[in-house]
Amino acid sequence: MPLVRTERLTKSFGALTAVNAVTIEVEEGSLHSVIGPNGAGKTTFFNLLTGQHSPTAGRIIFDGRDIAGTPPHGVAHLGIARSFQRTSIFPALSILDNVWLAAFARRESWRGLAWRRAEGYPELTRQALVVLAEVGLGEKAGQPAREISHGEQRQLELAIALAAAPRLLLLDEPAAGLSPDETQKMVALVRKLKGRYTIILIEHKIDVVMTMSDRISVMHFGTVIAEGTPAEIQGDPEVRRAYLGGART
């Protein structure tokens, strides 16, 4: 059974149908990429999954339940975490606190919410530090998030999503705006996550997607025009026409 399945998921903004009858299945433990030109509706698709938008039509079945229309904070509690295409962190807070907050949100009980000192949750701090070490920010835990470089903020962006110990991880262009060096690091990082998490990845760098993904869905003008393994996608004539153009022969 797939962990998440969308059924003819549709989102219209007035006359514009940003996401049009998208049906996608993602198997537990797999890495499923969504590619497509700018404006194809990929991020809107993510916003539907995480509850930022509620769908105009269609269903989102997560773990056997229709979760369409659940508000974002509710979706987070189901175990769906995301990273944002445009870095979305808490600039004035320390890097550790950025990640700690993600871990705290997912606790079963919020006992001590307004009284216990934040240091009184050693297991959360430990969990946060493990995640920071994993993305390579372990040394900088005490620094305010606004003081680190853009590349490091992208790593933090990912760490915040990981700290929620998600069952489904949505990565929206994790390497957006990174230098070639930083991109390589980020790709290696995502590759390490593969298999441990169920991941849906939006990414523009085709070579990365082709080598890493189990399955790929190609979106164009809001619809899925092709779906399959990397090899199938590469050989699909319609995909070439719409998206790859003549770039890959």
Added chain:
Amino acid sequence: MSKAWLAILAAVVLLPVFVRHAIATEIWIFAIFGLGLNLLMGYTGLLSFGQATFFGSAAYVAGYLLKYYGINVFLALGAGIVVGAVSAAAVGYLCVQRSGLYFIMLTFALNQMFYFTAYQWTTVTGGEDGMPGIPRPHVLGLDIQRPLAYYTTVVVLFLLALWVMKRIVESPLGKILQAIRENELRAEALGYDVPRMKLAAFVVGGAFSGLAGVLYAMLFGIVPLESIGFVFSGNVVFATLIGGSGSLYGPVIGSFVFIWLSESVSSMWARWPLLLGVAFVIVVLFFRGGVVEAWARFWAWRAARHAPEPVRADAPR
């Protein structure tokens, strides 16, 4: 114990030596009021322009009960805290539905509604004349009529309030509220119900305002109509900004500066709000973090000045 607490304890002891007792008392009461606002403004990023709603409502209700039902001080304080929290819950529930400018205007508009209710309801509130004759009954057999005794009572409650606020801002809730201030969208995506968290900040802030309101009524023996008016709401915003919003001790310093200036300078110079205006402009332009930031910058500057000059290899001899 930290330096800040030692400084506050020193101020607590020294203040009544140098300043009239009523003013000294008012400083700590206003500081409690500021602590409540700061949780909203400094920590959550919600500029509430209607804190007098909770302050005044608590003062009227507790004052009324003290005057006509002769309740004891503990009940009065409890009533004030509850009224502050409940009115803040009602107002907050409406306000957190909106953000930015609309949020501020809503807090302001609802404040005006409460103000005009108090203004019109003369049989209870006394309207423009205020509600005079608020008694200050004994506490556990102790007479708190004497100014110094009442000062001590207020100071004890202030220290208690400061400690409670310190615990709150250092708790997970404190971090969550700061996260909401920094990035509401991400806080929501992490799984925090943002409107509910904002409402929690309102309720806590309202409880602090309520406590301050009752103490104020007992200090002057009257609930003036101004105590629920928008000028009062503005004053606490003003004082907190001058002291430093977003840091725990900012509103305490702000209250000291604001009350002390307004009470001491106003007797000499009728145009004293001009001075406050200048202070405000300086803060907004140069020290967003108020006195707290100015202080930190001063020490950083001194440390840099006294550090040994780096020797430059290419320096002319």
